[in-house]
Amino acid sequence: MDWNDLKFFLAVANARSLSAASARLGVSASTVSRRIEALEAALQVKLFRPHRDGYDLTPAGEDLVAPAERAEAQMRVFERTAREKDSDLAGPVRIDVPELLGQKVLLPELAGLLQSHPEIRLEMHSSVRPVRLIGEEADIVLRLVRPQQGNYRQRKIGSLAFGLYAAPSYLERHGTPGTPADLYRHRVIGWSEELSYLIMVAWVERLCPGLQPSMCLTSLGAQMAAVKNGLGLAVLPAFAVQSAGFVPLLPEVPPLAPDLWMLVHEQAAELPRVRLVKEAVITALARFKVRPGV
Numbered sequence: 001m002d003w004n005d006l007k008f009f010l011a012v013a014n015a016r017s018l019s020a021a022s023a024r025l026g027v028s029a030s031t032v033s034r035r036i037e038a039l040e041a042a043l044q045v046k047l048f049r050p051h052r053d054g055y056d057l058t059p060a061g062e063d064l065v066a067p068a069e070r071a072e073a074q075m076r077v078f079e080r081t082a083r084e085k086d087s088d089l090a091g092p093v094r095i096d097v098p099e100l101l102g103q104k105v106l107l108p109e110l111a112g113l114l115q116s117h118p119e120i121r122l123e124m125h126s127s128v129r130p131v132r133l134i135g136e137e138a139d140i141v142l143r144l145v146r147p148q149q150g151n152y153r154q155r156k157i158g159s160l161a162f163g164l165y166a167a168p169s170y171l172e173r174h175g176t177p178g179t180p181a182d183l184y185r186h187r188v189i190g191w192s193e194e195l196s197y198l199i200m201v202a203w204v205e206r207l208c209p210g211l212q213p214s215m216c217l218t219s220l221g222a223q224m225a226a227v228k229n230g231l232g233l234a235v236l237p238a239f240a241v242q243s244a245g246f247v248p249l250l251p252e253v254p255p256l257a258p259d260l261w262m263l264v265h266e267q268a269a270e271l272p273r274v275r276l277v278k279e280a281v282i283t284a285l286a287r288f289k290v291r292p293g294v
Contacts, residue, residue, distance in 0.1 A: 002042070006068045008035035009047060013065055017054040090119035093277045096138040099220045100240045101160075102126035109284030113277070120273050128195065128220055139274045140281065141263040144199060152263035157282060161238040162200060162256040165246040169230035177233075177249055180207040187214035187232035189223050200235040203256040260285070 011021035011032065018029040025032065040047050047061035057065070097106060102124050114122060130143050141152065144160065166176075170187075177183055183204075190213025191201050204211060214232050217223050223234040227246060235256065236246070262281070268274045 002035075002038065005035045005039035005042070006071055008032050009039055009061075009064065010068050010072060012036060012048065012055055013057055013061065013068075016056070089117050089273045089276065091271075091273060092121045092123050093140070093273055094123045094125075094138045095140045095142075095277070095281070096125045096127075097142045098130075098144060098160075099126050099128040100224075100237060101142065104240050106281060106284055109287060110277070110280055113280045117273070117276070120277065122277070128198065128218070138263075139265050139268040139271075140278055141261075142281070143261055143263070144258040146259065146261050147263065151266045153266060153269055155262045155264075156259050157262045157285060158260050159257045160260050162203070162235050162258075163238060164233055164249040164253075165227060165236050165241050166233045166249060167227055167230045167246055170227075170232065171247060173230070176247075180250065180253060183208045183211060183233070189213060189226050189232040189234040190216050192216045192218050194218075199256065199258050204235060207250075207253065 008021070008025065011024050012018065015021040015024060018032050022029040022032045036048065043060075043064075045060040046058050047064060048055040049058050095102070095106070103126060106124070110122065114120060125138070130145060146156075147154065164183075174186060177186055188204065188208075188211060190204070191198055193216070195201070195218060215226065217226065220236065220240070223236060224240065224244065226232060227234050227236070228244065233249060238255075241248075262278070264274065264278055269278075
């Protein structure tokens with residue numbers, strides 16, 4: 001079996017068509033088809049079920065996706081670390097962080113480091129969605145849920161406080177809620193259905209079971225903008241509202257304070273530039289009053 005065929009398998013599995021997979025890989029559709037056929041012959045199973053609109057995975061194909069992703073990720077990491085291991089303090093450092101933590105905390109705090117070491121190329125992905133660790137694309141990951149998989153060294157470095165906030169203009173028009181029950185009479189900004197797994201959603205549900213949000217958004221940046229414009233209340237990280245002038249609400253309610261975990265990829269952890277950025281990230285978070293880990 002040619003391990004390179006897994007790259008073609010994953011491209012078709014994700015795109016569900018030969019033409020889209022070939023465009024992604026920069027080869028012809030016939031090349032993709034030949035590589036899939038070769039992989040199926042080597043494994044002696046059918047991986048795809050072709051139909052008029054594209055390709056669906058067979059049960060055997062479904063079973064192969066996760067192992068193929070892990071193998072591809074391991075090969076990508078191996079190639080990168082082998083190529084870059086002698087570069088010391090030069091080269092890319094890939095960081096995945098929760099939305100706003102990268103923009104509001106890390107980038108300003110890492111500016112000095114990057115100016116002192118211009119050969120380090122920072123690649124930061126910031127989103128409210130946690131990164132899929134199976135891809136192993138990041139050297140350093142910060143996340144609010146402890147992972148159960150991935151080749152990463154894990155370390156709890158503190159916790160982040162979230163609370164319910166509103167703009168003064170909203171409170172002037174609608175009043176200030178005094179208890180969680182009062183929230184049923186207010187405009188609470190929530191999250192779209194595909195993000196219902198977020199810890200902020202679960203916290204609001206515990207406070208006010210069945211509460212229907214007045215609007216549903218898909219990013220913390222959008223929620224910050226909505227609150228700033230007086231459109232409602234939202235659960236936001238305390239570090240992000242320090243300079244926004246928002247008013248904290250329900251002071252008697254214990255804040256949401258999830259643990260913050262740092263993950264450093266096993267194979268990247270020994271690279272000098274990754275170690276340097278990791279220590280700078282820890283220092284930056286400490287300066288921003290991230291609650292220390294225990």
